[in-house]
Amino acid sequence: MGEQRNITIFDTTLRDGEQSPGCSMNLTEKVELARALERLGVDVIEAGFPAASKGDFEAVRTVASEMRDSAVCGLARSLEADVSAAAEAVSGAARPRIHVFCATSEIHRRHKLKRAKEEIVRMSVDAVRQARNHTDDVEFSPEDASRTEWDFLVEITRAVIDAGATTVNIPDTVGYAMPEQFAALIRHLRENVPNIDRAVISVHCHDDLGLAVANSLAAVHAGAGQVECTVNGIGERAGNASMEEVVMAIKTRRDFFNADCRVDTSRIYPTSRLVSSVTGLHVQRNKAIVGENAFAHEAGIHQHGVMANRETYEIMRPEDIGVPPSRLVLGKHSGRHAFKQRIEALGYSLETEQIDNAFEKFKTLADKKKHVFDADIEALIDEQIERTSELWTLQGVQTTAGSNTVPTATVTVMRDRERLTDAATGDGPVDAVYEAIQRITCVSLELVDYSLRAITSGKDAQGEVTIEVEHNGRRFRTRGVSTDIVEASARAFLSAVNRAATRTNGDRQKPPQP
Numbered sequence: 001m002g003e004q005r006n007i008t009i010f011d012t013t014l015r016d017g018e019q020s021p022g023c024s025m026n027l028t029e030k031v032e033l034a035r036a037l038e039r040l041g042v043d044v045i046e047a048g049f050p051a052a053s054k055g056d057f058e059a060v061r062t063v064a065s066e067m068r069d070s071a072v073c074g075l076a077r078s079l080e081a082d083v084s085a086a087a088e089a090v091s092g093a094a095r096p097r098i099h100v101f102c103a104t105s106e107i108h109r110r111h112k113l114k115r116a117k118e119e120i121v122r123m124s125v126d127a128v129r130q131a132r133n134h135t136d137d138v139e140f141s142p143e144d145a146s147r148t149e150w151d152f153l154v155e156i157t158r159a160v161i162d163a164g165a166t167t168v169n170i171p172d173t174v175g176y177a178m179p180e181q182f183a184a185l186i187r188h189l190r191e192n193v194p195n196i197d198r199a200v201i202s203v204h205c206h207d208d209l210g211l212a213v214a215n216s217l218a219a220v221h222a223g224a225g226q227v228e229c230t231v232n233g234i235g236e237r238a239g240n241a242s243m244e245e246v247v248m249a250i251k252t253r254r255d256f257f258n259a260d261c262r263v264d265t266s267r268i269y270p271t272s273r274l275v276s277s278v279t280g281l282h283v284q285r286n287k288a289i290v291g292e293n294a295f296a297h298e299a300g301i302h303q304h305g306v307m308a309n310r311e312t313y314e315i316m317r318p319e320d321i322g323v324p325p326s327r328l329v330l331g332k333h334s335g336r337h338a339f340k341q342r343i344e345a346l347g348y349s350l351e352t353e354q355i356d357n358a359f360e361k362f363k364t365l366a367d368k369k370k371h372v373f374d375a376d377i378e379a380l381i382d383e384q385i386e387r388t389s390e391l392w393t394l395q396g397v398q399t400t401a402g403s404n405t406v407p408t409a410t411v412t413v414m415r416d417r418e419r420l421t422d423a424a425t426g427d428g429p430v431d432a433v434y435e436a437i438q439r440i441t442c443v444s445l446e447l448v449d450y451s452l453r454a455i456t457s458g459k460d461a462q463g464e465v466t467i468e469v470e471h472n473g474r475r476f477r478t479r480g481v482s483t484d485i486v487e488a489s490a491r492a493f494l495s496a497v498n499r500a501a502t503r504t505n506g507d508r509q510k511p512p513q514p
């Protein structure tokens with residue numbers, strides 16, 4: 001057995017993850033997430049696709065200027081303008097990376113690019129050379145590699161490495177591969193690309209058949225040195241390989257992989273919570289590693305075993321991934337110091353002003369609720385993170401509703417120092433609130449989805465409303481939390497209005513195909 005390998009963890013939550021339907025994030029959210037990813041210890045953060053929009057460019061540029069440990073990567077098609085945009089966006093990074101891609105499979109060549117193999121090789125080589133003029137760290141992806149002829153993959157991989165690519169990423173773009181087949185492809189490239197020792201082989205798997213993690217791990221076992229993944233497995237369609245599953249599999253089965261990675265696993269859980277609150281995509285209860293039931297033992301025989309010796313039924317401990325030891329935390333007599341400590345234990349690092357604002361809200365909440373749980377605190381913190389980009393803030397909501405009355409709402413919001421109030425009727429109290437908000441702000445949104453859940457147990461639990469809205473052809477999700485579910489609904493909707501109003505310039509345009 002050779003020396004233990006270090007697997008590079010390339011996180012693409014901010015790029016491929018953001019491509020999940022309704023998951024777009026604003027600049028503040030992206031920077032906050034990038035900070036969490038750096039604290040988590042991922043090696044590379046793919047921060048966006050700079051040529052796609054001004055907003056993407058700005059996000060990559062800002063993330064690049066802040067990160068000191070993680071490399072920051074910008075994606076580019078094999079086009080001069082794309083590579084220039086990516087190069088400029090990552091130029092302020094301590095460790096800049098440019099990721100160039102070009103589709104290689106027959107179906108993409110024929111129907112999407114309408115180009116022959118030779119042209120595709122030439123475009124890819126030119127783009128990699130151009131990228132190398134800006135940084136020594138250049139990655140190339142033959143898109144749809146798993147459906148590409150193996151001899152053509154060998155040819156293009158060899159050519160881009162000769163042109164200066166230091167990582168060659170093999171994407172299973174449509175989630176089509178089977179683990180054994182994908183591992184065989186990685187071995188084939190290792191054995192047949194003559195200059196392969198000059199580059200790291202990476203993999204990037206989608207989850208259409210639920211095999212993204214299995215395929216990524218099979219590739220690691222076959223010699224891949226980098227895995228591309230996203231927190232909670234978010235991403236295009238069914239998503240990407242889940243970072244937490246890949247990392248914990250490698251760490252838990254170091255013996256099998258003879259490999260390890262740099263990620264600080266104790267930051268996994270807080271990062272997962274942050275991603276789910278920023279994107280509004282809840283983690284399913286039985287999701288491996290970060291789902292609520294991941295460490296819950298129901299059967300008596302299991303509970304008995306765990307009490308006698310945890311390892312009878314637990315291959316990982318909750319504390320390994322940073323699940324806070326107790327869920328019951330603070331009450332109305334808790335002071336600022338205890339509150340701040342709890343925030344830190346949950347994995348956040350906030351500015352003093354954000355802590356002060358959150359603490360004030362905590363005191364108000366503790367007056368309404370006997371026990372304030374971690375989930376309540378996380379909701380308060382998420383509000384602080386989102387606050388920065390708010391144009392309108394909610395001041396108050398009154399509704400009348402019931403059988404035999406026309407549901408009516410009066411809503412008051414602040415914009416700068418101006419207090420704005422309006423009233424409206426609707427099909428129900430929430431609809432009336434949404435009408436009133438639209439009248440005040442003159443922003444009209446189409447409500448696509450609405451869901452309500454209690455974020456903790458108990459009858460005084462806070463309600464969390466998550467909505468998906470459509471604005472100018474783009475969908476996004478926001479949420480609102482309150483002990484009053486109508487107010488939570490109003491908060492979610494106003495947050496969507498704020499996002500719609502502030503995103504007009506930063507919207508991602510669908511980039512034209514090369």
Ligand code: KIV
Nearest residue numbers: 101141143144171173
């Ligand atoms: O899925 C894919 O092929 C991609 C590439 C751009 C790497 O996301």
Ligand code: ZN
Nearest residue numbers: 016173204236
């Ligand atoms: Zn992808």
